[in-house]
Amino acid sequence: MSKTAVEKIFSEKSGNDVKAGDYVMANVDYVMVNDITGPIAVDAFNKLNMEAKSDKIIIIPDHFVPPKDVNSAIQYKTVKDFALKYNTNFYDIGKGGVCHQVMMEKGYAAPGRLIAGADSHTNTYGALSAISLGIGSTEAGVIFATGKMWFKVPETYKINLIGKPKEGIEGKDIILHILSKIKNDGAAYKCMEFTGDIKYIDINERMTMANMTTEAGAKCSFFDTDEKTIEYLNNRVIGDYRIIKSDDDANFEKIFNINMDEIENSIAIPNSPDNVKLISEVDTKIDQAYIGSCTNGRIEDIRKAALILKNHKINKNVRLMVVPASQEVYNQALKEGLIDIIVEAGGYFSGTTCGACLGGYMGVLGPDEICVSSTNRNFIGRMGDKSSKVYLANPKIVAASSILGRIGTPEEI
Amino acid sequence: MLNKIEGRIIVLGDNVDTDQIIPAKYLNTSDPEKLAPHFMENEYPDLAKTIKKGDIIVAGKNFGSGSSREHAVITIKGLGVSCIIAESFARIFFRNGINNGIPLIEAKINAENFGNIKIDFDKSTITYGSGIEHFNRYPEFLGKIIEKGGLINYVVSEKW
Ligand code: SF4
Numbered sequence: 001m002s003k004t005a006v007e008k009i010f011s012e013k014s015g016n017d018v019k020a021g022d023y024v025m026a027n028v029d030y031v032m033v034n035d036i037t038g039p040i041a042v043d044a045f046n047k048l049n050m051e052a053k054s055d056k057i058i059i060i061p062d063h064f065v066p067p068k069d070v071n072s073a074i075q076y077k078t079v080k081d082f083a084l085k086y087n088t089n090f091y092d093i094g095k096g097g098v099c100h101q102v103m104m105e106k107g108y109a110a111p112g113r114l115i116a117g118a119d120s121h122t123n124t125y126g127a128l129s130a131i132s133l134g135i136g137s138t139e140a141g142v143i144f145a146t147g148k149m150w151f152k153v154p155e156t157y158k159i160n161l162i163g164k165p166k167e168g169i170e171g172k173d174i175i176l177h178i179l180s181k182i183k184n185d186g187a188a189y190k191c192m193e194f195t196g197d198i199k200y201i202d203i204n205e206r207m208t209m210a211n212m213t214t215e216a217g218a219k220c221s222f223f224d225t226d227e228k229t230i231e232y233l234n235n236r237v238i239g240d241y242r243i244i245k246s247d248d249d250a251n252f253e254k255i256f257n258i259n260m261d262e263i264e265n266s267i268a269i270p271n272s273p274d275n276v277k278l279i280s281e282v283d284t285k286i287d288q289a290y291i292g293s294c295t296n297g298r299i300e301d302i303r304k305a306a307l308i309l310k311n312h313k314i315n316k317n318v319r320l321m322v323v324p325a326s327q328e329v330y331n332q333a334l335k336e337g338l339i340d341i342i343v344e345a346g347g348y349f350s351g352t353t354c355g356a357c358l359g360g361y362m363g364v365l366g367p368d369e370i371c372v373s374s375t376n377r378n379f380i381g382r383m384g385d386k387s388s389k390v391y392l393a394n395p396k397i398v399a400a401s402s403i404l405g406r407i408g409t410p411e412e413i
Numbered sequence: 414m415l416n417k418i419e420g421r422i423i424v425l426g427d428n429v430d431t432d433q434i435i436p437a438k439y440l441n442t443s444d445p446e447k448l449a450p451h452f453m454e455n456e457y458p459d460l461a462k463t464i465k466k467g468d469i470i471v472a473g474k475n476f477g478s479g480s481s482r483e484h485a486v487i488t489i490k491g492l493g494v495s496c497i498i499a500e501s502f503a504r505i506f507f508r509n510g511i512n513n514g515i516p517l518i519e520a521k522i523n524a525e526n527f528g529n530i531k532i533d534f535d536k537s538t539i540t541y542g543s544g545i546e547h548f549n550r551y552p553e554f555l556g557k558i559i560e561k562g563g564l565i566n567y568v569v570s571e572k573w
Contacts (some may be wrong), residue, residue, distance in 0.1 A: 023552055036440050040483050043443075047565050064441060071441035120481040120505060136509035138564050139484040146573045152556070185475040189504050206534065217478065218505055272428075356478070358437045379432045379479060386455040 002247035004156040006030035007124050009131045010246055013114045020251065028056065029113040031143040033098045035061035035072070037136075038079035038117035044141025045082075053147045057088035057109060060099040063354045068361040097326025097352040100124040100294040102205065103132075103366040104380030105328050107356035110233055110241035111225045116143055121294050121376065123214045126221030127206035128245065131191070133220050154191045154219045155184075155253040156246065158402045161196040163261035168410070171205025171395035172374070174210040176266040176301060191252065193246060197226050203232045203241055204300040211295045212376050215273040222246075265409060267372075268392040271380045279397060282407050285317070288371040289402035290383075291395045292323030293357040297333045298373035299324075305399035306338040308410050309345040320347035320351065321363045323355050325371060347402070359383045362389040365390075416535050418495050418516075418543065420469040422462075423524040427451075427473035431506065434477065434485040441446055445491030452488050464492030469532070471524040473499065477506025486513050496532060498522065511555055514563035520548040 003011070007019050011203045014024035033041045038059060045052065059079050059347035065273055067073035083090035089108075096102045102196040103109050109125035116122070117141040119261060136148065143149050159178060182192075192213040198206070206223050211219040223229070225243045227291040233241070246252075265279040291297065291305050302322060322342050324330040330352055333339050339349045356363030357375045365371055365384030371391070373383070378390035419540040439451050452461040470489070476499035477485055486509040489497065497510065500521040503556070510517040516532075520539055524530060539546045561567040 023554070037481060037483065040443050044565055048568060070443060075441060078459060118481055118483075120479065122481075134481045134505050136481060136486075136505055136512055138512045139508065142564055142568055142573070146568065148573070185501065186501070188475065188501065217503060218477065223427050235471050235516075359432075359436055360440075377432075377479070381436060382432055 002250045004191070004246045004250040004252065005158055005193060005244050006131055006154060006220065009112060009114055010151065010153045017237055018153050020153050022153045024153060026151055028116045028143050030056050030058055030108050030115045031140055032058040032060060032099055032103055032104035032115070032117040032122070033079065033137065033140050034063055034077055034119055035065060035076050036063045039075045039139065041118055042078055042082045042143065044138040045128040045144045048142065048145045050145035052088065053087040054086050054088045054142050057086070057144055057149055059083040059088055060091045060096050060102050061093065061173045062096065062098045062357065064360050065413045080108065095327055097329065098294045098297065098354055099247055100211070101325040101329070103300065104128060105236060105326060107238040108234040110237045111229065112242035112244045114150060116140065117135055121211050123166050123218060123221045124207055124211040124294060126213070127203060127210040127223050128232065129225040131220050131222065134214065145158045154189055156193050156284055157187050158252040158255045159192055159194045161194060161198060161258045162256060162257055162259050163197060164200050165260045165263060168265065169263050170394040170396065171201055171208040173263055174260060176268055176276045176392070177263045179212065179215055179274040181256065181371045182194050184215060184274045185217040189215065191220045191222055192218045193222040198223055199226060200260065201298065203228050204298045206362040206391040207298070208295055208391065209365035212273065215376060221269070265394070265397060267397065267407065268378055270378050270389040270391065273392060275376060278366050279393065279407065279409055282391070284370060284391065285406045286372050287318065287369040288363065288365060288402055289318055289320045289398045290323065290356060290363060290371055290375065291398050292321065293354065293375040294325055295376040296395045297323060297325030297329065297410035299329045301374060302329065302333050302338050303336070305395045306341040308349065308396055308399040308413065309403070310341050311402045312345055312413065317405050318402050320402040321356065322327055322347055322349045324352045326352050356383055370409055372398050373399050378395055389396050416542050417531065417533050418494055419482065419531045420467045422464065422524045422526060422528045422530050422541065423468050423470050424524055425466055425472040427472060428475045428478060429472055429478060430479035431482050431485040434480065435488045440482060440484055443487060446483055448488040449491030452492055459491065463494045467495050468493070469530050470494055470497045471522060472497065472532070474501050475500050478503035481505045483509045486510050486515060490515060505529050511558055512564035514559055516559050518548050520546050522546050534564065
């Protein structure tokens with residue numbers, strides 16, 4: 001029988017011939033927790049009195065690291081102690097970064113794998129043709145011990161990408177455009193599968209797109225595997241992987257045709273990522289510009305921002321924060337001289353952390369402040385005070401806006 | 414799990430996300446007692462104080478969207494809420510609710526704040542002010558997880 005990619009992967013991992021709608025008990029290849037979701041998982045694990053499946057467990061403190069206060073330090077210590085005690089995979093400060101970026105760059109995410117992560121943006125590894133799902137902490141703790149979990153096999157929405165994006169259009173613009181059509185819970189419980197002219201979309205941009213399928217409520221995402229995928233995986237993937245593809249006549253619940261060549265620079269205005277306007281329709285003054293996160297804090301993003309910032313100064317009313325998504329990204333930015341360019345422009349370049357992306361610390365917004373950000377969410381109060389506002393755009397727009405003092409494009413500089 | 418529960422209704426709207434349920438700044442603890450007083454505090458500063466043990470939340474679409482933070486469910490459990498009814502749930506919130514032993518029911522009802530509501534799990538009915546609604550039952554094993562009080566007890570009793 002014809003199957004979608006996600007049906008094939010769940011069939012393989014559960015040892016049964018399953019289809020969308022079925023409940024399965026599936027073997028999970030990897031389970032990831034961070035410093036916020038980890039402590040509850042450790043608690044759950046401890047209640048079970050079982051051995052840990054250490055090779056499958058990946059612990060990546062990122063949200064409140066370096067610890068911002070004593071409580072955060074306690075949470076951090078809880079996951080660190082657990083990792084050391086059970087000899088799990090562990091990425092300490094200075095070695096890791098934002099959990100999803102680390103999962104991809106360290107080679108855990110790969111085609112055909114089933115990965116569960118106690119973080120809602122675990123969807124991101126669909127960029128590398130894995131089925132990766134956000135789960136809660138208690139169930140992550142159960143996977144620590146059992147290596148398996150119950151899931152419902154999702155239906156698939158096929159997003160058929162057609163044509164070549166215009167110059168200057170990024171993965172961020174494409175996914176914002178798609179969110180404006182599908183809406184914030186429009187793909188709830190579904191797998192969003194991207195196919196068609198994906199050859200025009202680089203891996204880092206696929207990651208941005210896969211990352212934001214969470215904002216449509218999707219359970220997971222899936223990009224077909226191509227040469228770009230293989231090239232990214234070479235020299236970093238751990239173990240073997242198997243390329244899986246949906247059958248052409250598989251049962252897709254919906255098919256969306258997206259003409260990529262018609263997409264313009266886009267921006268999500270407060271307070272929802274699906275509240276999308278064209279950049280040309282928005283010219284709001286800003287207080288902060290933020291480049292970072294698992295959405296758009298990769299080396300390619302920082303390169304693009306640096307290219308715009310070179311020989312310019314940040315507007316005097318604006319603070320620019322650049323927060324690399326991982327230590328690897330940081331090191332590369334250092335090597336390429338990108339940090340120099342950013343600090344010379346008057347920007348602030350920090351170590352890797354989730355930081356202000358979730359309003360945790362380091363760049364939290366005060367009352368009525370406005371931020372243009374390369375992150376993925378602009379809910380009420382997401383980055384700070386409930387009256388503050390977040391606009392979501394690609395990192396080039398964020399960099400250009402930091403110079404302009406208002407939301408604008410690189411062409412205006 | 415009780416076959417029937419009855420409680421006072423607390424009405425919430427559509428798209429109540431996890432950042433609203435419990436703002437990120439409180440995620441440095443997972444203690445229900447510490448989290449509960451901050452439930453929805455940005456939107457409704459007095460709501461947490463109003464909610465009593467046994468109350469039942471009735472919400473609109475996409476309840477619990479946003480992050481995977483189990484803190485959202487723990488906060489609501491900490492308030493003593495006995496059941497959440499929503500037109501639809503965000504999926505991780507749904508998993509967390511079930512895995513923490515809170516019954517979540519997908520149903521669209523037009524309830525009034527502070528009204529009374531009765532849920533009969535055997536008959537799959539909700540009775541309130543103006544009417545009776547039927548809801549879809551869970552697959553059997555999800556019901557069992559709730560019955561056991563959550564995933565941990567279930568895994569132990571089923572010897573996974
Ligand atoms: S960078 Fe932001 S979206 Fe990504 S995991 Fe951290 S808090 Fe979540």
